[in-house]
Amino acid sequence: MTNSKIENPKSVVILGAGAWGTALANLAQINGHQVCLWSRQGSQTLETVLSDAEIILSAISMKGVSSVAALVKSFPLSPETIFVTATKGLEQQTTRTPSQIWQTEFPHHPIVVLSGPNLSQEIEQELPAATVVASKNTAAAQMVQLVFSSNRFRVYTNPDPVGVELGGTIKNVIAIAAGVCDGLHLGTNAKAALVTRGLTEMVRIGNIFGAKTETFYGLSGLGDLLATCNSPLSRNYQVGYQLASGKTLTEILAALPGTAEGVNTCRVLMQISQQQNIPIPITEQVYRLLEAEVTPREALDELMLRDIKPEYNL
Numbered sequence: 647m648t649n650s651k652i653e654n655p656k657s658v659v660i661l662g663a664g665a666w667g668t669a670l671a672n673l674a675q676i677n678g679h680q681v682c683l684w685s686r687q688g689s690q691t692l693e694t695v696l697s698d699a700e701i702i703l704s705a706i707s708m709k710g711v712s713s714v715a716a717l718v719k720s721f722p723l724s725p726e727t728i729f730v731t732a733t734k735g736l737e738q739q740t741t742r743t744p745s746q747i748w749q750t751e752f753p754h755h756p757i758v759v760l761s762g763p764n765l766s767q768e769i770e771q772e773l774p775a776a777t778v779v780a781s782k783n784t785a786a787a788q789m790v791q792l793v794f795s796s797n798r799f800r801v802y803t804n805p806d807p808v809g810v811e812l813g814g815t816i817k818n819v820i821a822i823a824a825g826v827c828d829g830l831h832l833g834t835n836a837k838a839a840l841v842t843r844g845l846t847e848m849v850r851i852g853n854i855f856g857a858k859t860e861t862f863y864g865l866s867g868l869g870d871l872l873a874t875c876n877s878p879l880s881r882n883y884q885v886g887y888q889l890a891s892g893k894t895l896t897e898i899l900a901a902l903p904g905t906a907e908g909v910n911t912c913r914v915l916m917q918i919s920q921q922q923n924i925p926i927p928i929t930e931q932v933y934r935l936l937e938a939e940v941t942p943r944e945a946l947d948e949l950m951l952r953d954i955k956p957e958y959n960l
């Protein structure tokens with residue numbers, strides 16, 4: 647594998663020079679690929695960097711995805727260019743995932759989702775990690791797998807891009823709840839219950855999008871849920887932890903390094919839940935907490951005092 651990567655270097659353009667874009671650029675670069683890290687604040691124009699791109703990876707936060715995808719569309723590209731999306735979020739107005747946005751703009755190009763338990767700070771410290779690259783186009787997923795795989799970054803392919811993408815997206819909301827749980831010192835039993843019931847909410851929403859249930863039990867679902875719900879490196883976890891200490895959302899976001907996508911994702915999930923009549927009680931309490939409609943303790947009581955019921959609807 648190592649030899650083929652060096653013999654066949656790819657031209658990779660990474661859009662978004664934030665924490666995740668920078669970490670992914672380093673991973674591709676150490677594998678010998680020609681990498682260009684583009685940021686809207688940088689000196690290079692998008693047109694110049696895209697001209698010979700074989701792979702375009704977007705690590706832009708959700709709020710910028712549609713506008714950047716539309717901008718990229720205005721420049722000439724090779725018909726073979728593969729798009730990779732590493733954003734974990736949902737578009738507020740349309741409830742689309744980032745891969746759905748890229749696919750709409752580029753219907754004839756392969757779209758690959760890259761998502762997994764990947765706290766960028768650990769990856770930058772060269773600690774080992776694994777991820778998933780998912781696409782309907784198997785050859786494209788295998789190409790991206792080869793570009794990023796190394797002895798410290800193990801990459802699996804998967805045929806369910808929306809499932810992989812939604813695991814990484816919805817777990818951000820559960821990570822906010824996990825931060826609250828730890829901030830209130832509710833204990834290990836409570837955390838295990840929260841994360842497990844959170845996974846049930848991820849599957850329910852995923853099924854609406856046509857995702858496979860089993861995808862949520864893999865690295866990009868359960869794996870990312872465990873990483874994010876147990877690490878103070880997670881910005882989403884930090885939001886919850888600080889809400890539990892009594893800070894307001896505005897205060898927390900003003901001081902937070904980088905993007906906590908779970909805040910907006912939570913709003914979009916509430917829209918979906920209301921439209922589709924899907925119960926997502928943890929997400930609902932996170933929403934009410936973010937909107938300052940309840941305190942962390944009131945949100946906890948609401949969850950504990952829901953009607954008693956079977957664990958599964960058989």
Ligand SMILES: NC(=O)C1=CN([C@@H]2O[C@H](COP(=O)(O)OP(=O)(O)OC[C@H]3O[C@@H](n4cnc5c(N)ncnc54)[C@H](O)[C@@H]3O)[C@@H](O)[C@H]2O)C=CC1
Binds near residue numbers: 664665705907
């Ligand atoms: N940091 C991490 O550990 C991981 C982050 N992600 C996801 O990757 C995405 C980016 O996260 P981070 O790099 O951590 O965030 P960040 O806040 O460090 O960087 C976001 C990047 O998006 C760019 N951006 C935002 N709006 C834009 C617009 N309208 N036009 C052009 N560029 C725009 C910013 O300039 C910046 O380069 C998020 O969706 C996040 O959930 C996924 C896995 C790991």
Ligand SMILES: O=C(CO)COP(=O)(O)O
Binds near residue numbers: 762764821874881905
């Ligand atoms: O998605 C992540 C880890 O896989 C990063 O989590 P945060 O966005 O909460 O920092």
